[in-house]
Amino acid sequence: MPHSEARPVTLAIIGCGQRGKAYSRYALANPDACRVVAIAEPRPKTRTSFAAKYNVDRTLVFDSWEDLLAASAETIATVGRRLADAVLIAVQDQMHLPVTLAFAKQGYHILCEKPMATSVDDCIRMEAAVRKAGTIFGMGHVMRYSPYSKEVAEIVHSRALGDLVNVVHLEPVGYYHFAHSFVRGNWGNEKESSFSLLTKSCHDIDIICNWFAPRRPTRVSSFGSLQHFRKSAKPSAAGTATRCLECPIEKECAYSAKKIYLDPVSKGNTDWPAAVIVDGIPDIENITTVLKNGPYGLCVYESANDVCDHQVVNLEFSDGATASFTMVAYTSLICERQTRLHFTHGEIVGDMTSFTTTDFRKGSDLHDLKSETTSPKLELGGGHGGGDLGLIEAFVRAVRTGRQEELGTDVGDVLRSHLTVFAAETSRREGRVVDCREFEKEARERVEREDKEKEQRG
Structure with a gap:
């Protein structure tokens, strides 16, 4: 109503x-x-x-x-x-x-x-x-909701450049962002949260699916692992130290909690990520207490994390179109996605701030293609490019x-993109190409069966 x-x-x-x-x-x-x-x-x-x-x-x-x-x-x-x-x-x-x-x-x-x-x-x-x-x-x-994404989606769905045939999409999570959220933070351990492709990148898979809609993913494969943030990678010079504030090589470590949280606060920057690790004011005293006693002060090689720090996903859609997605921790960029969309008559290359459109049909000759760069305005402001x-x-x-x-x-559309994420993770774990339709069919039958059994038990 x-x-x-x-x-x-x-x-x-x-x-x-x-x-x-x-x-x-x-x-x-x-x-x-x-x-x-x-x-x-x-x-x-x-x-x-x-x-x-x-x-x-x-x-x-x-x-x-x-x-x-x-x-x-x-x-x-x-x-x-x-x-x-x-x-x-x-x-x-x-x-x-x-x-x-x-x-x-x-x-x-x-x-x-x-x-x-x-x-x-x-x-x-x-x-x-x-x-x-x-x-x-x-x-x-x-x-989906940033001015940048909405303008790109409008071009895609208008078919102004022909049919979308292939997408190459990269999420550079950011080296210290990954250490904060997916090693020390709430999303570092799968039992306490879930796998990183879901918790970090489900909206990347969602927007890829949206670009190709109404076509749907039919097959998916995926590879990835926890490559670096584990005890075996701990520098020997760190010795027995388990916290950054007591580590002899803290100044040399890219993932130092002091560098990530305490140093910025001492310079007056109390925004993310320092702001989210305390209840109250993120001042030097409160941040120091957290680093001495909580998970955000732990050495990244001594933390209880177990989620992938890099992963690739390959998708095939119902008409044979393809997409590849990469999530990787080891980047200087912080979540500034890099994307290439390839059409039958052109391409779009973007970075979440601006995108360049090239129409192969325009230009005086093969070596003089006309490209246009667009930088959408952030009318509302806010995080994720206004999203x-x-x-x-x-x-x-x-x-x-x-x-x-x-x-x-709608909720059905949201579910379908989530199912694609879970199918990708199943591929990574089981080392096989997953049929998306069969995956959904089996999942729905399993839920229906389990819910009926639960209802019968009263």
Whole structure:
């Protein structure tokens, strides 16, 4: 049912960390469009500062998503309405499924941070729950929503350069970004989160699939491993040191926690990544305490990480078109994707900031092809080249109008790109080419069988 145009869309933020903050900024800049009215966040200092910043009534500030859910249930029972129009789910990956299922059941519109869930079966279950709820659903595939990506996609889908035949796409994660997030951080251990192709690069696979749509992936192969961030690669000169602050060769190490967190803060830079490793102000004292006692101060060769630090994925689509994707930790660029799109009559070469279009049919001769470089403006600003705020703007518009189409995707589309990611990881682990259709068929049959067995057990 369309939202009333007379008032702003109301939002409940579940998880007030980096991603919750990234999406919520839109409400501050556009109070007539949306408003944050409730939050759930376990960290006390983060919770208090977020509530104050968005002027959230103290009765709608919760320590946990379960408490917010219970309060919502009570409100629905007593006054017949939800606490907000929509929820933004920005908790840890393994929590996405239970939180989404719970709030979908109460009829909330949902924007969920990537990935959907940490197993293929749970992604399928999430799709079913959202479809049953019939509400607006957005996924944190922010790359789709930047001005750069939207302009590239418009050219691709217009077929102005002919048919898209091949894509070569690189994600340079960044050497210290990988050490922060995927070695020391929340996404370093698969049991605690999931594999790195899913947690880091599912939106890269998603945007590749979007470029080729309505064609779908039919076969996938993948290779990759944890090459460097392991104990066997630890420099002998580091000796028995397990923390950067006690390491004799800390100054020589590219992955020094002191260089990544403490040195920038001492120079006044309190943004990411230092800002996300403390609850409260990222000052020298707090950062030093974290580095002495927590995982972010550990030697990268002594950490409990086990996810791939490099991986390649090869895709074949239903008409024979192909794509290759590379994710690699060892880069100076930080997530500034490099992309080449090859068409029957031209090509696009881009870097997330600008792209150059060449039409083979234009030019005075074979050696004088005409190229045009485009640098899309960041109208909204924000992270991921404007993709963060572009996504929340589209989501709010979808809720306001009751039109899922405003997001340019739906839960089924989101599931399909996730299935491609899981198929790629299956290929890497099992050393075989995976048939994407068979992979999906087997997964759906397995979930249906398991759910029936669970239902029979009562």
